[in-house]
Amino acid sequence: MNAIVARAHNFSAGPAALPEEVLREAQEELLEWRGEGASVLELSHRGKAFMRLAEEAEASLRRLLAVPEDYAVLFLQGGARLHFALIPMNFAAGARADYVLTGYWSEKAFKEGGRISEARVAASSKHSRYVTVPSFSAWDLDPGAAYVHLTPNETIHGVEFHDFPDLGAVPVIADMSSTLLSRPLEVRRYGMIYAGAQKNIGPAGLVLLILRRDLLERCPATLPEILSYRRHAEEGSMLNTPPTFAWYLAGKVFAWIERQGGLEEMERRNRRKAELLYAAIDGSGGFYRNPVEPAFRSWMNVPFILADPSLDELFLREAQAHGLLALKGHRAVGGMRASLYNAVPVAAVEALTDFMGDFARRHG
Numbered sequence: 001m002n003a004i005v006a007r008a009h010n011f012s013a014g015p016a017a018l019p020e021e022v023l024r025e026a027q028e029e030l031l032e033w034r035g036e037g038a039s040v041l042e043l044s045h046r047g048k049a050f051m052r053l054a055e056e057a058e059a060s061l062r063r064l065l066a067v068p069e070d071y072a073v074l075f076l077q078g079g080a081r082l083h084f085a086l087i088p089m090n091f092a093a094g095a096r097a098d099y100v101l102t103g104y105w106s107e108k109a110f111k112e113g114g115r116i117s118e119a120r121v122a123a124s125s126k127h128s129r130y131v132t133v134p135s136f137s138a139w140d141l142d143p144g145a146a147y148v149h150l151t152p153n154e155t156i157h158g159v160e161f162h163d164f165p166d167l168g169a170v171p172v173i174a175d176m177s178s179t180l181l182s183r184p185l186e187v188r189r190y191g192m193i194y195a196g197a198q199k200n201i202g203p204a205g206l207v208l209l210i211l212r213r214d215l216l217e218r219c220p221a222t223l224p225e226i227l228s229y230r231r232h233a234e235e236g237s238m239l240n241t242p243p244t245f246a247w248y249l250a251g252k253v254f255a256w257i258e259r260q261g262g263l264e265e266m267e268r269r270n271r272r273k274a275e276l277l278y279a280a281i282d283g284s285g286g287f288y289r290n291p292v293e294p295a296f297r298s299w300m301n302v303p304f305i306l307a308d309p310s311l312d313e314l315f316l317r318e319a320q321a322h323g324l325l326a327l328k329g330h331r332a333v334g335g336m337r338a339s340l341y342n343a344v345p346v347a348a349v350e351a352l353t354d355f356m357g358d359f360a361r362r363h364g
């Protein structure tokens, strides 16, 4: 069996599927990169070759998202969860901060925020078990808050929203770990966007930050340097050794997206994949069910349950045998989940929906 045939359809929520083309490029370059006589893994981040790579990756990301000049782009570490803590440390230590709760991850960000700031719930859909987004009229926003924190795509609950009320001068800080680069985005609506890389960007170990430069003036000078966004920005994300291989792969993913036609093309494919899967779920006569209010269904993470949970194990076993990987739902909600990030082709979703239809016919 050759390597292409052996690769299964991977629906992992993260670390997630990467474009095969990107992996092949990295494979080809693994022993020797750009005439340097060594792998990118073995070279200094301060050397000319890596510095060029870093610039190219940032430029490519800026083109994709049309990032305005007055926004800095940082390539940091710690996973998104480190930033749940760094955000209040940098922008709201001892001050007020608003959080909108729409699922598991926004709740985690809020709890962490509460250790450092006067974190407050401005709106929550917890009462619905996070199957919707609180209606704008119910958002109780504090005009004196240091920021409002949103999670536009809840990876576990499968809830997604990209619209929000006008928040005036209060900066919006958004955890876009599982939606960034899935569609075009108006960066200017946000004070800061951050995203763990291991979904649509690259491998784990890298966190991308896009933030308005004026906000950096708010970072307290008393913060330890390594925790200070201002210091990281001043040093071009090289205050300490960055995750060089993750940065390299992220650059390749950005270039791949550009070659595919950019975020408009990602949007077209992602819409199609989501439509296919939700249609299969909704058209199954109740065999499968997705609980999320249709207007807020995620394009990236689709949780679904089987009406008869005693079939769960069999479903997963048979799916695996059909080359459909990582469909087990998160332990917090159970059931199944298919993550449909950029690197998951439409054909993978077709294979999944064919399997689901067949499974339902045999067991319904």
Ligand SMILES: Cc1ncc(COP(=O)(O)O)c(C=O)c1O
Pocket: 014, 078, 079, 080, 081, 082, 105, 151, 153, 154, 155, 156, 175, 176, 177, 178, 196
């Ligand atoms: C939306 C969101 N935020 C935060 C996290 C936590 O990311 P990390 O494990 O990189 O800290 C995840 C992980 O899946 C996520 O999906």
